[in-house]
Amino acid sequence: DEDVQVRQKVVEVDPQEEADFDKELRALMQESLDSRKLELRGRPALNMTIPMNVFEGSKDHHGRVVEGESGDETMDEEGSGGNKVCVKVLVKKGNKQQTKQMYIPQDCSLVQSTKQKEAAELEE
Amino acid sequence: EEPVEDENYEYGKGSFTEHACRYCGVQNPACVVRCNVPSCRKWFCNSRGNTSGSHIVNHLVRAKHKEVCLHKDSPLGETILECYNCGCRNVFLLGFISAKTESVVVLLCREPCLSVNALKDMNWDLSQWCPLIDDRCFLQWLVKIPSEQEQLRARQISAQQINKVEELWKTNPDASLEDLEKPGVDDEPQPVALKYEDAYQYQNVFAPLIKLEADYDKTMKESQSKDNVTIRWDIGLNKKRIAYFVFPKEDNELRLVPGDELRLRYSGDATHPAWQSVGHVIKLTAQEEVALELRASQGVPVDVNHGFSVDFVWKSTSFDRMQGAMKTFAVDETSVSGYIYHHLLGHEVEGQVVRNTLPRRFGAPGLPELNASQVFAVKSVLQKPISLIQGPPGTGKTVTSAAIVYHMAKQGQGQVLVCAPSNVAVDQLAEKISATGLKVVRLCAKSREAVISPVEHLTLHYQVRHLDTSEKSELHKLQQLKDEQGELSSSDEKKYKALKRATEREISQSADVICCTCVGAGDPRLSNFRFRQVLIDESTQATEPECLIPLVLGVKQVVLVGDHCQLGPVIMCKKAARAGLAQSLFERLVLLGVKPFRLQVQYRMHPCLSEFPSNSFYEGTLQNGVTINERQSTGIDFPWPVPNRPMFFYVQMGQEEISASGTSYLNRTEAANVEKIVTTFLRSGVIPSQIGVITPYEGQRAYIVNYMSRNGALRQQLYKEIEVASVDSFQGREKDYIILSCVRSNEHQGIGFLNDPRRLNVALTRARYGIVMLGNPKVLSKQPLWNSLLTHYKENECLVEGPLNNLKQSMVQFQKPKKIYN
Ligand SMILES: [Zn+2]
Ligand SMILES: [Zn+2]
Numbered sequence: 001d002e003d004v005q006v007r008q009k010v011v012e013v014d015p016q017e018e019a020d021f022d023k024e025l026r027a028l029m030q031e032s033l034d035s036r037k038l039e040l041r042g043r044p045a046l047n048m049t050i051p052m053n054v055f056e057g058s059k060d061h062h063g064r065v066v067e068g069e070s071g072d073e074t075m076d077e078e079g080s081g082g083n084k085v086c087v088k089v090l091v092k093k094g095n096k097q098q099t100k101q102m103y104i105p106q107d108c109s110l111v112q113s114t115k116q117k118e119a120a121e122l123e124e
Numbered sequence: 125e126e127p128v129e130d131e132n133y134e135y136g137k138g139s140f141t142e143h144a145c146r147y148c149g150v151q152n153p154a155c156v157v158r159c160n161v162p163s164c165r166k167w168f169c170n171s172r173g174n175t176s177g178s179h180i181v182n183h184l185v186r187a188k189h190k191e192v193c194l195h196k197d198s199p200l201g202e203t204i205l206e207c208y209n210c211g212c213r214n215v216f217l218l219g220f221i222s223a224k225t226e227s228v229v230v231l232l233c234r235e236p237c238l239s240v241n242a243l244k245d246m247n248w249d250l251s252q253w254c255p256l257i258d259d260r261c262f263l264q265w266l267v268k269i270p271s272e273q274e275q276l277r278a279r280q281i282s283a284q285q286i287n288k289v290e291e292l293w294k295t296n297p298d299a300s301l302e303d304l305e306k307p308g309v310d311d312e313p314q315p316v317a318l319k320y321e322d323a324y325q326y327q328n329v330f331a332p333l334i335k336l337e338a339d340y341d342k343t344m345k346e347s348q349s350k351d352n353v354t355i356r357w358d359i360g361l362n363k364k365r366i367a368y369f370v371f372p373k374e375d376n377e378l379r380l381v382p383g384d385e386l387r388l389r390y391s392g393d394a395t396h397p398a399w400q401s402v403g404h405v406i407k408l409t410a411q412e413e414v415a416l417e418l419r420a421s422q423g424v425p426v427d428v429n430h431g432f433s434v435d436f437v438w439k440s441t442s443f444d445r446m447q448g449a450m451k452t453f454a455v456d457e458t459s460v461s462g463y464i465y466h467h468l469l470g471h472e473v474e475g476q477v478v479r480n481t482l483p484r485r486f487g488a489p490g491l492p493e494l495n496a497s498q499v500f501a502v503k504s505v506l507q508k509p510i511s512l513i514q515g516p517p518g519t520g521k522t523v524t525s526a527a528i529v530y531h532m533a534k535q536g537q538g539q540v541l542v543c544a545p546s547n548v549a550v551d552q553l554a555e556k557i558s559a560t561g562l563k564v565v566r567l568c569a570k571s572r573e574a575v576i577s578p579v580e581h582l583t584l585h586y587q588v589r590h591l592d593t594s595e596k597s598e599l600h601k602l603q604q605l606k607d608e609q610g611e612l613s614s615s616d617e618k619k620y621k622a623l624k625r626a627t628e629r630e631i632s633q634s635a636d637v638i639c640c641t642c643v644g645a646g647d648p649r650l651s652n653f654r655f656r657q658v659l660i661d662e663s664t665q666a667t668e669p670e671c672l673i674p675l676v677l678g679v680k681q682v683v684l685v686g687d688h689c690q691l692g693p694v695i696m697c698k699k700a701a702r703a704g705l706a707q708s709l710f711e712r713l714v715l716l717g718v719k720p721f722r723l724q725v726q727y728r729m730h731p732c733l734s735e736f737p738s739n740s741f742y743e744g745t746l747q748n749g750v751t752i753n754e755r756q757s758t759g760i761d762f763p764w765p766v767p768n769r770p771m772f773f774y775v776q777m778g779q780e781e782i783s784a785s786g787t788s789y790l791n792r793t794e795a796a797n798v799e800k801i802v803t804t805f806l807r808s809g810v811i812p813s814q815i816g817v818i819t820p821y822e823g824q825r826a827y828i829v830n831y832m833s834r835n836g837a838l839r840q841q842l843y844k845e846i847e848v849a850s851v852d853s854f855q856g857r858e859k860d861y862i863i864l865s866c867v868r869s870n871e872h873q874g875i876g877f878l879n880d881p882r883r884l885n886v887a888l889t890r891a892r893y894g895i896v897m898l899g900n901p902k903v904l905s906k907q908p909l910w911n912s913l914l915t916h917y918k919e920n921e922c923l924v925e926g927p928l929n930n931l932k933q934s935m936v937q938f939q940k941p942k943k944i945y946n
């Protein structure tokens with residue numbers, strides 16, 4: 001029930017700080033990539049099958065668009081209208097596969113491609 | 125010795141949760157992740173704050189850590205982020221891919237898993253790998269960015285601070301940001317500011333000042349042991365032992381107040397074993413006698429009267445509560461509303477109107493009618509989330525406050541909390557509020573329950589004892605048993621405590637208004653209470669952290685009442701005072717541009733007495749609500765130099781002396797003349813309770829008391845009944861006649877206590893009917909304000925000298941006032 005309007009000074013990030021940080025971040029990325037290339041010569045075994053239970057009932061969630069969650073929790077920096085898509089995230093807990101539901105913005109590249117594929121499939 | 129319950133209570137609610145961002149304090153589980161490096165395991169949020177990367181990314185980069193884990197209450201639950209295929213946990217390599225046809229996504233590492241061609245054939249779309257860290261921030265739909273409100277309320281950490289603290293963590297992983305700013309032992313503390321970035325910075329400034337004051341207070345009080353004390357024994361109505369004894373004091377030294385804890389010791393003799401007991405001061409008599417109610421009732425050597433020792437038992441409670449309130453203010457988002465949070469820190473906030481239906485009339489039942497400026501104040505504060513009311517002397521602050529509380533309570537927003545720094549002020553306010561018909565509970569410190577109060581029937585402990593319902597009979601039975609036997613069996617004691625606590629809660633919850641001191645608002649008995657509306661009276665006499673205690677219980681609307689032109693809080697530690705601890709929150713808000721509503725009609729002083737204070741301290745705005753006729757001392761034959769002008773400055777040339785203790789001053793001729801003036805008043809029909817003698821020095825106070833009772837021309841008892849006290853202890857009170865002895869009279873030194881304009885204002889505004897001042901104009905006129913006061917008296921032909929029965933206008937020359945440099 002509270003609405004505060006704080007007139008905040010615009011925070012200006014020091015360009016030098018930004019540049020230094022960027023450099024360090026890139027270095028860390030590169031170093032990570034390089035180390036993996038050295039470590040793993042051979043191809044890793046594939047263990048990427050999608051468990052059957054994920055498909056069951058998945059139509060329910062299929063591309064379902066929900067309104068942005070109300071109020072404070074939504075942070076749409078890009079101002080993308082707030083529409084979200086429900087996806088299942090597949091994770092491994094030890095050797096067990098688990099799925100968790102999560103909402104991601106409709107215009108995220110991840111779901112864009114799925115939607116295009118769906119559209120294409122529908123046409124066929 | 126039974127410990128007071130308070131001691132086990134930890135102050136500072138909403139303590140830092142473990143998963144709060146170590147940079148900024150944000151603790152929303154959806155917004156934070158934990159660094160998964162075993163030696164680190166710190167939590168960080170996904171907001172950028174004042175830096176280019178988000179806090180978690182900042183940490184990972186600076187510390188070169190690469191693994192994270194989500195919070196258990198986040199959408200994915202407690203999950204270490206890793207490649208679904210190979211288990212790689214390096215977040216700089218991870219990204220999401222989705223299945224070709226289904227809305228299924230997994231994390232996959234960029235090297236090597238993303239480049240395995242076989243995956244393409246397996247229903248996965250590798251063309252849209254979506255990196256976990258994008259634009260120096262975690263994917264926002266995985267780890268949320270805290271809302272703007274959350275970010276504004278968080279600690280405003282800079283990139284430099286981040287670098288410093290990361291550097292510090294390399295050698296000391298448990299270091300906090302506060303460790304970066306800790307001053308060395310001998311450094312001057314950081315001074316108070318007008319504005320603060322956030323509540324953490326606020327705490328960083330005030331916590332060391334409160335610590336300094338607490339340390340000073342402790343050292344001073346604990347060094348106050350007195351030996352060879354003579355005791356007079358008595359028994360109280362509650363059958364407890366009371367020891368009476370004299371405990372002398374000096375300027376700036378220990379001022380005992382009811383509720384203080386003292387230890388009484390006897391080292392033993394041939395017929396008595398060594399003995400000691402602690403007790404609470406329940407009373408201080410005008411003769412400096414202390415009444416101490418002992419905790420122990422057994423084994424007290426009541427047949428001995430001499431050779432006792434007294435020590436002060438120092439308690440950190442009030443300081444703990446201030447520190448706790450500052451911590452709560454910082455870490456608990458619900459402690460005060462966002463508007464109040466930002467406003468108190470001096471951030472620019474868009475004005476907010478409190479939408480309440482206003483009452484048709486602004487007075488309240490049981491109270492006098494309000495005047496125009498009082499009505500305006502009541503009406504205005506009801507519509508604002510933060511307001512200040514300035515109440516110059518005698519302008520009806522208490523009535524106005526009571527009317528505000530009455531209307532707040534009628535708005536149905538829950539219980540109203542009413543506080544003031546002093547117990548006297550709380551009692552006065554409780555009484556007035558109760559007169560409006562509201563249900564009032566006056567919460568007293570446990571140590572003060574035996575202290576006589578004018579509003580005893582409103583106190584919680586009284587109401588608990590007198591709650592007359594059958595369900596409480598068990599409590600009553602146990603109470604009786606405890607009173608008779610002095611103690612209960614441990615099982616009965618347990619039962620008694622539980623019943624008592626439940627009854628206390630029940631009574632407190634059914635009240636419309638809770639009244640207590642500011643420090644009392646931190647009482648554990650209120651820890652589960654929430655107050656949206658808080659009024660603090662005398663707020664200009666409280667330090668900021670003290671004022672904060674009643675506010676952090678969920679306040680959304682606050683009214684601070686006070687007068688920054690009168691004396692502020694007493695700070696004993698010079699270092700802390702220099703750093704600005706003596707500046708009240710009220711004053712800082714005034715400096716920030718909050719305009720106080722000023723009550724403008726005074727009902728105390730004879731119009732002649734209000735003229736100078738009005739012009740010098742209130743820009744001439746103080747109007748008189750009393751006429752000259754209403755303040756005429758009919759039948760009192762006193763030699764006022766100008767009839768109808770009941771005031772004069774009595775020129776004194778006697779020397780000042782250092783008092784016997786070496787720490788204070790006295791002035792014998794002034795004291796002798798004070799006695800003559802008092803005697804003249806008494807002879808003319810004034811009674812002792814109408815007279816107050818004010819002097820800024822303890823040495824002079826003691827000397828006058830002594831001198832009058834030895835040399836007074838009338839019955840000794842009459843002089844004993846006259847209150848002689850410091851300016852400070854007269855604040856908030858009034859007398860019909862005031863005699864002010866200035867004491868200081870020297871060629872080259874300053875005028876000490878008299879230099880503070882606010883102290884002069886208080887001294888000049890205590891009298892209703894008449895005032896007599898004694899002092900040396902030659903010395904006092906050096907100070908600009910005193911110079912204009914003396915000029916005012918001279919112009920009114922009230923600057924006089926000679927014997928009291930033949931006063932003549934004085935021709936004494938004033939000195940040029942020194943320029944003011946502030
Ligand atoms: Zn780490
Ligand atoms: Zn953070």
Ligand SMILES: [Zn+2]
Pocket residue numbers: 207208209210211212232233234235236237238
């Ligand atoms: Zn992998």
